[in-house]
Amino acid sequence: MDPLNIGIIGMGRIGKIHADNLLRMPRVKLxxxxxxxxxxxxxxxxxxRGVPVATRRSEDLLEDPxxxxxxICSHTDSHVPLIVAAAKAGKHIFCEKPISLDPARTxxxxxxxxxxxxxxxxxxNRRFDHNFERVRELVRAGRIGEPHLVKITSRDPSPPPEDYIAKSGGIFIDMTIHDFDMARYLIGGDIEEVYARGSVLVDPAFARYGDLDTAVITLxxxxxALGVIDNSRRAVYGYDQRVEVFGSAGSATVENDHPNTAEISTAEGVTRDKPLHFFLERYNEAYVKETRQFAESLLDGADVPVDGNDGLQAELAALAAKWSVRLGRGVKLRELGDTERLTKEALDKEATLA
Amino acid sequence: MDPLNIGIIGMGRIGKIHADNLLRMPRVKLxxxxxxxxxxxxxxxxxxRGVPVATRRSEDLLEDPxxxxxxICSHTDSHVPLIVAAAKAGKHIFCEKPISLDPARTxxxxxxxxxxxxxxxxxxNRRFDHNFERVRELVRAGRIGEPHLVKITSRDPSPPPEDYIAKSGGIFIDMTIHDFDMARYLIGGDIEEVYARGSVLVDPAFARYGDLDTAVITLxxxxxALGVIDNSRRAVYGYDQRVEVFGSAGSATVENDHPNTAEISTAEGVTRDKPLHFFLERYNEAYVKETRQFAESLLDGADVPVDGNDGLQAELAALAAKWSVRLGRGVKLRELGDTERLTKEALDKEATLA
Amino acid sequence: MDPLNIGIIGMGRIGKIHADNLLRMPRVKLxxxxxxxxxxxxxxxxxxRGVPVATRRSEDLLEDPxxxxxxICSHTDSHVPLIVAAAKAGKHIFCEKPISLDPARTxxxxxxxxxxxxxxxxxxNRRFDHNFERVRELVRAGRIGEPHLVKITSRDPSPPPEDYIAKSGGIFIDMTIHDFDMARYLIGGDIEEVYARGSVLVDPAFARYGDLDTAVITLxxxxxALGVIDNSRRAVYGYDQRVEVFGSAGSATVENDHPNTAEISTAEGVTRDKPLHFFLERYNEAYVKETRQFAESLLDGADVPVDGNDGLQAELAALAAKWSVRLGRGVKLRELGDTERLTKEALDKEATLA
Amino acid sequence: MDPLNIGIIGMGRIGKIHADNLLRMPRVKLxxxxxxxxxxxxxxxxxxRGVPVATRRSEDLLEDPxxxxxxICSHTDSHVPLIVAAAKAGKHIFCEKPISLDPARTxxxxxxxxxxxxxxxxxxNRRFDHNFERVRELVRAGRIGEPHLVKITSRDPSPPPEDYIAKSGGIFIDMTIHDFDMARYLIGGDIEEVYARGSVLVDPAFARYGDLDTAVITLxxxxxALGVIDNSRRAVYGYDQRVEVFGSAGSATVENDHPNTAEISTAEGVTRDKPLHFFLERYNEAYVKETRQFAESLLDGADVPVDGNDGLQAELAALAAKWSVRLGRGVKLRELGDTERLTKEALDKEATLA
Incomplete structure (x- = not known):
């Protein structure tokens, strides 16, 4: 069988991770x-690495028959035009999240x-994590019965630099978007309503851009079924990524991964090493798996494991969270179609408070 | 020193627990x-047990110099009149929670x-639990820095009977009230706003009384600082009582208590026994401690460890949660003074939806 | 039913523990x-405490119809004469371990x-610990299949004072005796052979009395089936009491008990409190249970849960361990009858080494 | 810098593992x-894989300048002649364990x-495991003070086939050899004396070859300092690989690795998945690391991390264990030089028993 020829647009950190993973894959050629x-x-x-072409022009890839x-691993702003162009050129696409900051463009x-x-x-990528896959498997197999509640803790070890904050689109679209997707994945259903509440407790830079660094989101x-996500931009002990699905017949939980299981007991107490530091350490294998499953779905004609609608639904939830903070109430995803009405309510509310 | 003479009004399950604990206490006489x-x-x-008086009349106790x-371990409805009467009679008072279902009467x-x-x-009583006390100690000592988030999981092993549901006052005042108090205790501060969302997923009986059996509450x-509580009336694996306080310098968590630490590894997996079944097992020692500290505060002239304002604040949070569900928005505790305005908003909202 | 009248001979620390436990017991009178x-x-x-008699003469108890x-909670030397006297007086007996330092007198x-x-x-008392009872239950129920191996870790938080060491009879009869009994209890069978190897690593005082403070014993x-015990007189992190039974169908393990389940995660690592400090904390409930079961076996005519032969077997294993160290080889319990032959072998060996 | 050219002799399972790892390594050419x-x-x-030469003749590799x-990944019997030939040909050598079944030939x-x-x-390879490396690091850094005791649990998930048993050299040289090396590595010192005791409890095939399948070894x-190893040829719950080093200032322990951290709580109990199944899963990363460190030590002129003496010392300990079983006593490694005397003692002992 001929190998699958793949190109990568955008060779920043994440583009290089995908490249390294593709280079080790049988039946695939970068x-x-x-x-x-x-x-x-x-x-x-x-x-x-024996990659024949390195160019500034994405067109060179899209035009190569x-x-x-x-x-697509380039900046978020370029995702939509590149998806459109790649689709027109008949290329299959793997696109980093989010597709865009605006569901209409998505x-x-x-x-x-x-x-x-x-x-x-x-x-x-988190859908391919060994822990979350196992929880999903247990839920799907009915081991916890009917799901009643999904809980996600998702905290970064340290906040991004200010110039990143300025362009990130805010905590919900930049960070919580992974958790919205995880909630849908674990529970196997769609989010209908979102309520979000947040604070700036970690770094005043977030406040300068109307953003938050600590948040609790109810789904x-x-x-x-209900869901709850808690986010922080800084967990000093490292990347905190835990989930629980609770249901009529039980509960499935996963704890953080640690670099080893060593425990040292001394006169002071019992200590073990902090969790794995950040996403590169924690989701190392998950990146490999998502790439492999993408390649296999093309080679074997199967469905991709995470599709465009998954991308859209997570963005809608993020947008609902943003409106929820502004309006002080739960916001249904189906309300997002009527931006005019939401805007009016917000202005009324802001007028009342002023 | 003369012993402290104590009487108990209401000899149901909880009254008998306090009795047994008081009977073992030095310097105290039941x-x-x-x-x-x-x-x-x-x-x-x-x-x-050598208790000289057993009567139907609480007055017999209140009139005994x-x-x-x-x-006061009698039915909730009787708490306020009994507190008032006991206070007038100059008796110190230990009263079960809630003081009442109505903050004005409280x-x-x-x-x-x-x-x-x-x-x-x-x-x-949960404030006296060995796990929660340790978390509070760590928070108070600054070990996690400034608190940013408190998380409480609180789930009962099975729902109460329908006649209990009918009179309980609803999940927030009956069950979450402990968690509101725990949140205040752990973080060492007052709740300003409550948002609650719930469902009936465990037992349709709850719906018959306009009540919920599964809830997520944002504080x-x-x-x-933010808080989040999740409640369920039925965790089939037993009483689920876990907390976390997360802050600028770290996080303190406690897991459930189990009857033993035994793990059995077989070809099927690694298994341990479920958590302790319910509050009698889990908070056994906590009941002893709260009683002892009450007695000691009387004998030694110290302040009681949980006072009337603690009772009131938890009731106000429960009331705010109830309004929040009705209004679909976050409700500030200071809004609770203006019931008229809240009622009007609720009626407007219900009219719009109708 | 008339209560059971009990007397205690020897009112040191352990005598007082039993007294306190008996005083709280229904149907029993101290x-x-x-x-x-x-x-x-x-x-x-x-x-x-309302105990009518406190005397210097144990005869006062034994003569009281x-x-x-x-x-019997007095010094080890007095156990045998007191057991004999009590038996002659027709009293049932609870005796602290060891019965004596010499199996012939036992x-x-x-x-x-x-x-x-x-x-x-x-x-x-350790047989009544919640953890070890659970392991025994799992073994007895066949959950691990045929037992192949029992492992016991047993380490004290700190060595006893030198005057105690001088009279203790050595680590095997003073400390390991509990572990010999635990091994028999968990596996449900008798020890045939013992090999012991030890060192003085904790405190040179042990060497002055020909004793050891660190030991590994193979059973x-x-x-x-095999067994292994490791002992130390000083685990700086507290009382270390763990067991495992491994068999054809799996393994059952218990970890130490901790005062709480709190974990604190900081930039330095993840820490929890040390295990419970020593036997008074760890075996608090076990002392209550052994006393209650003794009383119940008298009141209800049942067998006692740990009998004289259990005491004897553990002493024989301790003696075999002592000979093993001297002879440098595994020693069978049935060899202990021929002290002359063992002595000759030891002298021959010592002569060869000299 | 020119890449390092490496050849592999013996392309069974382990040879292919090393090949795959070398193929991914920069600066190295297979x-x-x-x-x-x-x-x-x-x-x-x-x-x-672009490997230019695949031959039946190891000479082709040894003669290639x-x-x-x-x-050297071929059968144990061939290790010594191949090491000698490779050394004469001036090749650096990575040899699988054991070097031979006979310390004299080693x-x-x-x-x-x-x-x-x-x-x-x-x-x-186990020296390169993330858990054991961390324990060694803690010991070396003095975090547990002076080591007093090293404990190793090492159990395979299932016994090898009978034809393997026939030629394995026995449990001590085939299986425990890894644990002898681990004990030396963790404690940072040499073994002086070994006592071993074993049984055939798993599979009668072992008895047919004078071998054991369950063993406890004291070091x-x-x-x-003391050591204790327990081995079984069958742990039905998977590969059981745990260690502990206990010392004057504390204890460092590692538990098994599991495929995920998921815990499912149901009405039956709390369950997680079994440990990783066997060495390929558990030591996957360790194989990569040992290969990389070998390559780096050649490229950078550093010492190899595990040398020939390490191989010899583990073999001597295995031999001492074998003699110990036969003689029923502890055997010092320095006694192994005088095989005649050991044989005589064994024959005397066997004559006495006959």
């Missing part, structure tokens, strides 16, 4: 990489994908 | 017990206590 | 206590008990 | 592989290595 700022260093990177699929991208009949996988699913 | 339904069995119970303090009781200059301790504290 | 050094303080202790049973005591037809329970049971 | 039974399948394996180092191999001035690393180290 045929080209592009980056707006491609330079000598990238050329050398490619040469050392031998390339069957592209990874829908444009999904329309283009549907029309072109190509596959689109969204980079919700309501179709059928009445 | 001088009398009363119960509206006192019968031959109670008389015998008292005789076997040798009794310095009473435990305030009457607290006024009577203040005027009489007696001590009043509320039966928030906002003075200073911006 | 009728008298004796201590060679009984003084005003003991008289007051007895008065405060109303006393049905005695606890057998005399057991003979007297058998002739008198009284009951004798030995104070192997062989009838049927081929 | 230049040739040999196997006595090389066939079309191996040729294809090599072709797919471009190859700087060889991995010494020959080490002599050849010394004379040739090449490097020799032994395949004690004594220079300075008086």
């Amino acid at each position: 045929a080209a990489v592009s980056d707006l700022y491609a330079d000598e260093a990238l050329a050398q990177w490619a040469a050392e 031998d390339i069957q699929a592209v990874f 829908k444009e991208a999904l329309d283009a994908v549907r029309e072109a009949g190509v596959k689109l996988q969204i980079g919700f 309501k699913f179709a059928g009445g | 001088a009398a017990v009363s119960d509206l339904y006192a019968d031959e069995a109670l008389a015998q119970w008292a005789a076997e 040798d009794i310095q303090a009473v435990f 305030k009457e009781a607290l006024d009577a206590v203040r005027e009489a200059g007696v001590k009043l301790q509320i039966g928030f 906002k504290f003075a200073g911006g | 009728a008298a206590v004796s201590d060679l050094y009984a003084d005003e303080a003991l008289a007051q202790w007895a008065a405060e 109303d006393i049905q049973a005695v606890f 057998k005399e005591a057991l003979d007297a008990v058998r002739e008198a037809g009284v009951k004798l329970q030995i104070g192997f 062989k049971f009838a049927g081929g | 230049a040739a592989v040999s196997d006595l039974y090389a066939d079309e399948a191996l040729a294809q394996w090599a072709a797919e 471009d190859i700087q180092a060889v991995f 010494k020959e191999a080490l002599d050849a290595v010394r004379e040739a001035g090449v490097k020799l690393q032994i395949g004690f 004594k180290f220079a300075g008086g």
Whole structure:
């Protein structure tokens, strides 16, 4: 069988992770990489690994008839135009999250994908984590009965730099989006309503951009199940990624992963090492698996494991969270269609408070 | 030193627990017990333990000049009149939670206590649990820095019978009230705003009384710290009582208590016994401690560890949670003074939805 | 039913623990206590608790026809004569471990008990620990299949004072004796052979008395199952009491008990409190249970849960361990009958080494 | 820098593991592989991975001047002649454990290595396990003070087939050898004396070859520290690999690794998945690390992390264990030089028993 030729657009940190994983994969060939700022260093990177093309022009990949699929790892702003262009060029697509900061534009991208009949996988890598996969498996197998509640703790070890905060789109679209997807994945259903409450407790920089760094989000699913997510931009003990699904027949929980199981008992107490530091350590294997499953779905004609609608639903939940903070009430996802009405309510509320 | 003479009003399950604990305490004498339904069995119970008086009339205790303090363990409806009467009689008071289902009446009781200059301790027994005490100690010592988030999981092993549901006052005042108090205790601050969302997923009986059996409650504290409580009326694996306080310098968590630490590893997996079944098992020691500290605060002239305001604050949070469900928005505790305005908003909202 | 009248001989720390536990027990009356050094303080202790007799003469207890049973909590040297005297007086007996430092004298005591037809329970309190009971239950229920291996970790938090060391009889009879009994209890079979190896690593005082403070002991049971015990006189992190039984169908393990389950995660790591400090904290409930079961076996005519042969077998294992260290080889318990031959072998070996 | 050219002799399961790991390594080239039974399948394996040479003749590798180092992954019997030949050919050597079943022959191999001035690393892969490395680090850093005791649990998930048992050399040289090395590694010192006791409880096949399947081994180290290893050929719940080092200032323990941290709580109990199944799962990363450190020590001129003496010491301990079972006593490693005396003692003992 001919190998699958893949190109990567955007060779920042995450583009390089995908490249390394694709390079180790049988039946896959990394045929080209592009980056707006491609330079000598990238050329050398490619040469050392036998990647034939390293270019500044993403068009070079999209126009190459031998390339069957592209990874879109560039800046969020470029996702929609690149998805549209790739779809038109008949390429299958793996796109990093979020598709965009605006669900309307995300829908444009999904329309283009549907029309072109190509596959689109969204980079919700956490779905491929060994712990969360196991919880999903237990839920799907009915081991906890009917799900009543999903709980997600998701805290970063340290806040991003201020210039990142300025352009991130806010905590819900930048950080919680993974948790919205995880909640849908674990419980196997759609979010209907979101209530969010947050504070700036970690770094005043967040306040300067109207953002939050600490948040609690309540979810309501179709059928009445509830969800709760708590986020912080700084857990000094490392990346805190735990979930629980509680149901009529029991509960499934996962704790953090630690670099080892060593415990030292001394006159002071019993101590073990902190959890794995951040996403590169914790989700190392998950990145490999999401890439492999994408490649396999193309090679074997299977469905991609995370599709465009998954990307859209998480964005809608993030948007609802943002409105919820502004309005001080729970916001249903189906309300998001009527922006005018939401805006009016917000202005009324703000007028009353003023 | 003369012993402290104590009487107990209401000899149901919880009254008997306090009785047993008082009987083992040095410097304390259980001088009398009363119960509206006192019968031959109670008389015998008292005789076997050397308790000189077992009566149907609580007045017998309140009028006895040798009794310095009473435990009020009767039905919630009777708490306020009994507190008022006991205060007027100059007795110190230990009262089970909640003081009442109505903060206005609770305030009457607290006024009577203040005027009489007696001590009043509320039966928030969980504050005396070895695990929660340790978390509070760590928070107070600054070990987690500034608190940002308090998380409480609180789930009963099985729902109460329907006749209990009918009179309980609803999940927030009956069950979450302990968690509101725990949140205040752990974080060492007052709740400013409550948002609650719930479902009926466990037993349709709850719906018949306009009640919920599964709930997620978001709290906002003075200073911006957040809290989240999740409740269920049925965790099939037993009583689920876990907390976490997360802050600028770390996080303190406690897991459930189990009857033993045995783990059995077989070809099927690694298994240990379920958590302790319910509050009698889990809070056994906590009941002893709260009683002892009440007695000691009377004998030694110290402050009681949980006072009337603690009781009131938890009731206010429960009331705010109830309004929040009705209004679909976060409700500040200070809004509770203007019931008229809340009612109007609720009616408007219900009219819109109709 | 008339209560059971019990007397206690020897009112040191352990005597007082039993006294406190008996005093809280229904159907039981603590009728008298004796201590060679009984003084005003003991008289007051007895008065405060309503114990009618506090005397220096154990005979006062043994001659009192109303006393049905005695606890022997005096010095080890006095155990055998007191057991013999109590048995002759027709009293049932609870005796602290070891019965004696010499199996031949222990057998005399057991003979007297058998002739008198009284009951004798030995104070192997650890059998009543919630963790070890659960492991025994799992083993007995066949959950781990046929037992192949029992492992016991048993370490004290700190060594005893030198004057205690001088008279203790050595680590095997003083400390490991509990572990020999635990091994027999968990596996449900008799020890056939013992190999012991030790060092003085904690405190040179042990060397001055020909004793050891760190030891590893291998056991062989009838049927081929193996056992291993490790002892230390000083675990700086507290009392270390863990066991495992491994078999053809799995393994059952218990960890130490901790005062709470709190974990604190900081930039330095994840820490919890040390295990419970020593036997008073760890075996608090076990002391209550062994006393209650003794009383119940007298009141209800059941067998005592730990009998004289259990005491003897643990002493024989301790003696075999002592010979093993001297001879440098595994020693079978049935070899202990021929002391002459063992002595000759030891002298030969020592001559060769000299 | 030119890459390091490496050849592999013996392309069974372990040879292929090393091959895969070397193929992913920068600065390293897998230049040739040999196997006595090389066939079309191996040729294809090599072709797919760009390995230029696949041969039946190990000489082809040893005579190739471009190859700087060889991995010896062939049958144990061939290790010594191959080490000697490779050393003479000036190749650095990575050899699987054990070097041989006979310490005298092992010494020959080490002599050849010394004379040739090449490097020799032994395949004690467990030293590179994340858990054991962390314990060693804690011990080396003095966190537990002076080591008093090392405890190793090492149990396979299921016994090998009978034809393997027939040629394995027995449990001590085949299985415990890893644990002897681990004990030396963790405690940082040499074993002086070994006492071993075992049974056949898992599979009667072991008895047919004079072998054991369940064993407890006591170690004594220079300075008086003790060690204890327990082995079983069948732990039905999976590969059981735990260690503890206990010392004057505390204790460091590691538990098994599990495939995930998921816990499911139901009405039956709390369950998690079994430990990782066997060495391929558990020591996956350790194999990568030992290979990388070998390559790096050649490229950077550093010492190899596990040398020939480490291989010899573990074999001596295994031999001492074997003699200990036969003699029924502790055997010092320095006694192994006088085989005649040990044989005489064994025959005397066996005569006495007969």
